[in-house]
Amino acid sequence: MCQLSITDTRWRQAVLPEDASIAQAIANLNEVAIRIVLVVNAANELVGTLSDGDIRRGLLKGLDLQSPITSVIHHNPLVVPPEMSRDLVKQLMVANKIQQIPALDAERRVVGLHLWDEIATPAVRPNLMVIMAGGMGTRLRPQTENCPKPLLPVAGKPMLEHIIEHAKLEGFSRFVLAIHYLGHMIEDHFGNGERIGVQIDYLREQSPLGTAGALGLLNPRPDAAFVVTNGDVITDIHYSELLDFHLRHNAAATMAVRVHEWQHPFGVVQTEGIEIVGFEEKPVARTHINAGVYALDPDALSTLAADVRCDMPALFERLQAQAKRTVAYPMHEPWLDVGRPDDLVAAKNMKI
Numbered sequence: 440m441c442q443l444s445i446t447d448t449r450w451r452q453a454v455l456p457e458d459a460s461i462a463q464a465i466a467n468l469n470e471v472a473i474r475i476v477l478v479v480n481a482a483n484e485l486v487g488t489l490s491d492g493d494i495r496r497g498l499l500k501g502l503d504l505q506s507p508i509t510s511v512i513h514h515n516p517l518v519v520p521p522e523m524s525r526d527l528v529k530q531l532m533v534a535n536k537i538q539q540i541p542a543l544d545a546e547r548r549v550v551g552l553h554l555w556d557e558i559a560t561p562a563v564r565p566n567l568m569v570i571m572a573g574g575m576g577t578r579l580r581p582q583t584e585n586c587p588k589p590l591l592p593v594a595g596k597p598m599l600e601h602i603i604e605h606a607k608l609e610g611f612s613r614f615v616l617a618i619h620y621l622g623h624m625i626e627d628h629f630g631n632g633e634r635i636g637v638q639i640d641y642l643r644e645q646s647p648l649g650t651a652g653a654l655g656l657l658n659p660r661p662d663a664a665f666v667v668t669n670g671d672v673i674t675d676i677h678y679s680e681l682l683d684f685h686l687r688h689n690a691a692a693t694m695a696v697r698v699h700e701w702q703h704p705f706g707v708v709q710t711e712g713i714e715i716v717g718f719e720e721k722p723v724a725r726t727h728i729n730a731g732v733y734a735l736d737p738d739a740l741s742t743l744a745a746d747v748r749c750d751m752p753a754l755f756e757r758l759q760a761q762a763k764r765t766v767a768y769p770m771h772e773p774w775l776d777v778g779r780p781d782d783l784v785a786a787k788n789m790k791i
Contacts, residue, residue, distance in 0.1 A: 450552035453477050457486045457512070461497065462504040464489055475539040477549050478512050484547040487512035488539070518543045521550050521687060524680055528553045564610040564679060567661045571653065572599055572670035573619030573644050587621040589670035590628060597628065599670050603637060609679040611666070612637050617653035619644035649750040650731075655743035662737065667751075669731035675772040676732055684768050685734035691763035692739050692755055695732040695770045700725050730770055739763070 452471045455463060457478050464476050468491055476489040489512055497511035517535055519528055521542045528540055532555050542551035576588030583591070589599035596604075603614060614632060618625050618641055632639030642656045650669060664685055666678050676695060685693040702723045709717035733751060742757040743749055755765050 450477070450549065453552070454479055454549065455489075455508070456480075457509060459508050460504065461494055461502060461506050461508055461511070464494060464508050465504070468494075473539070473552070473554060475552070476508075477541060477552070478508065479549065483549070485516075485518065485541060485543055485549050487514040488516040488541065489513065516541065519553070520544075522684065525553075525677060562610045562679060563612075564682070565613070566611065566663050566682060567613050567615060567665040568606050568611045568678065569615045569617065569642075569654065569657070569665060569667045570599065570602060570670045571617050571650055571667065572625055573617050573622065573647060573653065574671065575620045575647070576671075585621075587618075587624055590621075590624060593673065598673060599625065599629075600635070601673060602668060602670065603629075603632075603635065603639075605675070606666075606678050607635070607637055609677060611678060614639045615642055615657070616640075616670075617642040617644060617648075617656075619647055645746060647748065648746070649748045649753075651751040651754040652743065652747060652749040654735075654740055654754075655745045655747065655749070657740060660737050660740055664734055664736050667733040667735060672731040673775045674730070674732065674770075676730070676770050677772075678732070681732065681768050681770075682734050685736075685766070688766050689764065690734075690766045691736050691758050692765045693734040693768050694751070694755065694765070695730040696727040696767045697730045697770055698725055699728040727767060727769075732770075734768075 450473070453467060453473055453475060454477045455467055457480055459478075467476050468474065474490060478486045478489055480486050489508055493511045493513055497506070502510065517531065517537060518541050519531065521544060523542070531540060532538065532553075538555035540553045541549050542553065544550050570589075572587065572589040574588055576583035576591075590597040592598075593601060599616070606614070614637055616625060616629070616639060622641070622643060626641060629635070629639050642653045644653050644656070648655070651667075654667070664682060666682055668678075681693065681695055700723050703721050705721065707719045707722055708715060709719065729752065739754065739758055742754060742761070758765050
């Protein structure tokens with residue numbers, strides 16, 4: 440069963456004009472089988488919704504099959520913006536005891552539909568997921584002297600296995616692991632992925648290629664947008680929602696970003712020349728940082744050459760130089776970049 444996400448166009452079959460008849464609404468409910476009709480006006484703005492229960496109540500009041508649906512439309516349905524996360528939509532459904540929520544854009548046009556029956560089951564994603572797992576892990580030595588960093592155990596499993604299993608729950612089943620340092624150990628552990636119910640292939644770097652360079656080895660190139668993540672990033676991000684966001688904004692490349700706060704340890708003196716114009720006591724600086732998770736269009740790979748090092752920020756800069764759209768996906772989910780011994784300790788204390 441596949442979730443009707445905002446990038447899925449099947450909801451369009453459930454759209455009827457406001458001058459439709461009850462007979463047309465019944466036929467639509469039977470044919471589309473998602474238990475809701477989306478009623479729009481001539482400008483394609485949502486007027487309201489219609490369910491089987493609404494129709495039955497209308498018939499009990501004396502309407503017939505040729506009556507217009509105008510008198511039985513539910514004019515104030517709960518709606519959500521397209522960027523709302525699946526978790527929040529699910530909470531709204533539970534709180535309001537409803538099974539469908541339309542997603543509307545700023546002009547109140549329908550752009551998608553969330554259904555209770557499917558929202559708890561992630562959409563099957565044929566899209567590829569590439570995991571960068573070739574790093575040396577030098578800051579984590581001696582733990583990484585005889586074990587590649589992605590295989591370091593967290594909560595009883597290698598970090599890399601947590602990433603793959605989390606993505607699997609999001610509907611992903613096709614993975615490519617970019618490996619270099621002690622890569623044979625990663626291949627020995629995962630094989631072709633059959634043990635954990637996924638398909639795994641490998642990109643074998645002959646030398647370190649950075650956080651994006653290994654993508655130049657993809658052959659054949661993906662035929663659809665794909666997700667890339669660093670193999671040392673532990674997070675609860677919804678990879679499927681990142682991909683939806685990327686597609687919705689027609690981007691060449693999307694970078695997940697987090698707000699990072701840093702408090703200055705001293706009071707800051709604001710000056711203009713030698714004049715003191717103000718004070719700020721230990722201000723907090725807020726910036727967006729790269730979270731190490733991305734969505735890319737296949738065309739973005741044309742900026743890469745095989746076996747040539749490139750880091751992901753450089754890839755984004757190349758795309759920007761070509762006037763290609765690059766966007767930021769704000770994330771709030773738990774996140775940890777396991778690069779130092781303290782990070783590894785923190786990862787082991789995370790709820791995974």
